[in-house]
Amino acid sequence: MMLFHRSKKLPLSAFSSIFSNVKIKNKFHNPFISESTRFYSVEPEEIPSGFIAGLKWKFEKHETVPFTNRTRFILPTISFERNRGQEEFEEIKKGFEGRTLDSTHPDCVRVSTIVDKIIDALNKEVKKMRPAEEITFLRRIWLRLIRRSPPSTAHLDGLNWEVLVVRYPDVACDCYPGGKFVMSNAFFEHFGNDFEIATCITHEIAHIVARHGAERFTKTLSIMALQSLLNQSVITYFIKAFQERITRRHEMEADYIGLLLMASAGYDPRMVPKVYEKMGKFDEAKSVPTSATHPSGAKRAKALAQPKIMEEALIIYKNVKAGFVV
Numbered sequence: 387m388m389l390f391h392r393s394k395k396l397p398l399s400a401f402s403s404i405f406s407n408v409k410i411k412n413k414f415h416n417p418f419i420s421e422s423t424r425f426y427s428v429e430p431e432e433i434p435s436g437f438i439a440g441l442k443w444k445f446e447k448h449e450t451v452p453f454t455n456r457t458r459f460i461l462p463t464i465s466f467e468r469n470r471g472q473e474e475f476e477e478i479k480k481g482f483e484g485r486t487l488d489s490t491h492p493d494c495v496r497v498s499t500i501v502d503k504i505i506d507a508l509n510k511e512v513k514k515m516r517p518a519e520e521i522t523f524l525r526r527i528w529l530r531l532i533r534r535s536p537p538s539t540a541h542l543d544g545l546n547w548e549v550l551v552v553r554y555p556d557v558a559c560d561c562y563p564g565g566k567f568v569m570s571n572a573f574f575e576h577f578g579n580d581f582e583i584a585t586c587i588t589h590e591i592a593h594i595v596a597r598h599g600a601e602r603f604t605k606t607l608s609i610m611a612l613q614s615l616l617n618q619s620v621i622t623y624f625i626k627a628f629q630e631r632i633t634r635r636h637e638m639e640a641d642y643i644g645l646l647l648m649a650s651a652g653y654d655p656r657m658v659p660k661v662y663e664k665m666g667k668f669d670e671a672k673s674v675p676t677s678a679t680h681p682s683g684a685k686r687a688k689a690l691a692q693p694k695i696m697e698e699a700l701i702i703y704k705n706v707k708a709g710f711v712v
């Protein structure tokens with residue numbers, strides 16, 4: 387069992403925007419989108435003793451990202467991750483007390499309707515990914531060796547998706563582990579049509595699908611393990627540089643997963659790169675310093691518009707439009 391404590395009450399940072407890495411200082415704090423000023427005391431998860439038990443544990447912790455099939459080691463348990471996401475969501479609700487839109491407000495209904503549509507598509511995709519029968523441990527080892535491990539999707543089971551729209555002057559949106567989605571009302575002023583909103587939502591949900599927060603947390607811990615060998619300022623520098631690098635990669639992966647989810651939800655994927663271009667221009671116009679953690683809008687749009695990627699999304703889209711279910 388891993389315990390996770392904050393050694394002191396930390397300022398809450400903003401829920402992040404896909405447009406910007408600018409945090410709303412001293413307001414919110416995301417457990418996994420880390421900031422160099424945060425400190426944790428962590429008791430490592432108990433590693434089972436015995437070779438077979440240890441091997442099994444390691445295999446269980448080695449997960450495959452749905453859609454991209456990238457493998458990586460993930461330390462936090464699903465329940466731990468969900469609990470932290472729930473806590474953060476509650477903190478946001480508390481921080482915005484009196485400044486949240488009622489669930490019957492048209493903007494809230496609109497976002498909820500889009501989220502429902504995307505979650506419905508996600509659930510269908512996840513169902514297709516699941517093996518028809520349970521895979522034995524030995525077979526799992528074999529599949530791993532030949533790089534055919536099935537995607538890890540248990541963290542998406544039974545999520546209670548919730549949507550919160552807050553009155554906030556900056557464009558911002560985020561999704562927390564456990565299925566908690568938050569968006570600022572300013573979002574609608576700049577990215578007002580359903581397609582743009584859906585693009586943002588799919589991207590944020592893609593971070594949850596890929597467990598990016600838990601992965602960053604795991605990798606940060608591995609750097610912190612070097613703490614006894616290096617001094618604090620060197621560790622802090624490495625953590626910052628490492629997190630920026632990995633965040634940029636995660637953004638691209640979330641863009642790709644989001645694109646496929648858009649297609650699966652019946653949105654024309656050919657329009658998605660245009661939204662990322664618009665996001666990039668928006669950041670430039672506002673002089674938002676995103677380059678450390680986010681690739682430019684043009685780069686993201688170009689990556690998604692690659693023929694191989696777009697064709698993959700288009701096949702899904704055309705099947706959905708034709709009412710064809712695999």
Ligand SMILES: [Zn+2]
Pocket residue numbers: 403404589590593636637640
């Ligand atoms: Zn993102």
